Amino acid sequence: MSRAVLTFQDVTFHYPSGNLIHKHPILEDIHFQVNAGEFVSIIGASGSGKSTIFRLITGLEQPIEGKIYLNGKSMSNQLGQVGYMPQQDLLMPWRTVMDNAILPLEIKGVKKAEAIDEVRKLLGEFGLEGVEDAFPSDLSGGMKQRVSFLRSVLSGSNILLLDEPFSALDAITRLNMQEWLLGQWEKRRKTILFITHDVEEALFLSDRIFILEQEPNPSLKEVHVPLRRPRNVRDLTRTEVVIMRGHLIDQLRLKVKK
Template identity: 70%
Template sequence: MSDSVLAFNSIAFHYQTGKKKEAVSIFDGIDFRVNDGEFVSIIGPSGSGKSTIFRLVTGLENPAAGEIFLNGKKTENRLGQVGYMPQQDLLMPWRTIKENAVLPLEIKGMKKAEAESRVLQLLDDFGLKGVEDKYPGDLSGGMRQRVSFLRSILSGSNILLLDEPFSALDAITRLSMQEWLLAQWQKWKKTILFITHDVDEALFLSDRIFVLTGRPNHQLTEVTVPLGRPRTVRDLSRPEVVTLKEQLIDQLRSKELS
């Protein structure tokens, strides 16, 4: 447990559904560890529990059984303990980019002048210099996601959860953002847990991939990506990566059809 910053120990979770409030089991005793500085992606069929993992980590849901550890400590109240970047950027359209970016610092009670000063120092690193006084509607999807990622960084947590943040972007912008994200991850040395439906994206970004196989999940399948770092998108054409991609797609397809 000493090297892990996030751990699920024998986690069970179910939803209550329908008029009779019948229990639908999502997890039945799953275990996993995410180590300090890792980039781990989660893939799986729709409804298999990918987003539920994030809700459990953030504290929006609590397990029916088992324990969740953050930075080596069993943590009951997890609200606000990790950074979160959603699929939609959730920027406030009436706030400027600077005003959106300072939001996590405001929530922490930092004085306005100090919060704005800190954000202004980071704008260049995030490719946002010169747009701080614009509004979200003035920016492209990729630029808005940069603001969203900046907010997750400013949460101060060493653990960042990214929930399909590039799924709405066109293919070229998406690849550019993936490359940019890897550069930021290596610079900030954060631990990232990343949800995606795109197997290529998971292979390109990740050290390991967690595969959910359906409901209820009794265990995760863990796959180590056979690529070193730094890497480029061309590395996805290597034979061992192509073979792994085909295996993952076959595994996901079989669960979607079952």
């Protein structure tokens, strides 16, 4: 039986407004779990609470009610306990690829020489060999995201949060990065929670998809992706996947219209 590495237990969250509390919570009695080695995507209309879930997991926000468990432990301070890859790469423009990549190791107190040795062993695997002395301005969008993903892996966490990391890339680069990410995930078997607005991306990458809705009340629905692994982009043309894609898009469009 798979081990749960992330659990939301009846979590409710809303932002304060001055001395008042918003009447309608962003998340209300949300319960789900993600198992070790799973790839789970979160989709939903803008404002549905996708990024709020990540802020709660990372410890940037705390639930009003309920508990969040990481690797079976309820933690009041999760800062630094998960790897995070944002939509924008957030690479430091004055630091080289190598110096950007070693940042999480430096934060953990690893000596710089040891950190460089550790990163150097991974450069080829991440498609970064030969560009370690380049600066972010010299890199393509896909290369920048590889550095960003490397940094999240070097956090040492078994849970990685990826917040629309490929949304700014062109279609071909995006597909290449999706295939590359799947290869990395299959090799490392980290648990990945992935935010996206792209239904096809969620279907291609995920074991399960969580759909966040705000109307009539905040809720979370779950669907299982009917694809075995390994998979490739041509699997998206299978009848059951096409039907699921249409159903998910209809759900999201309905929420936007409201």
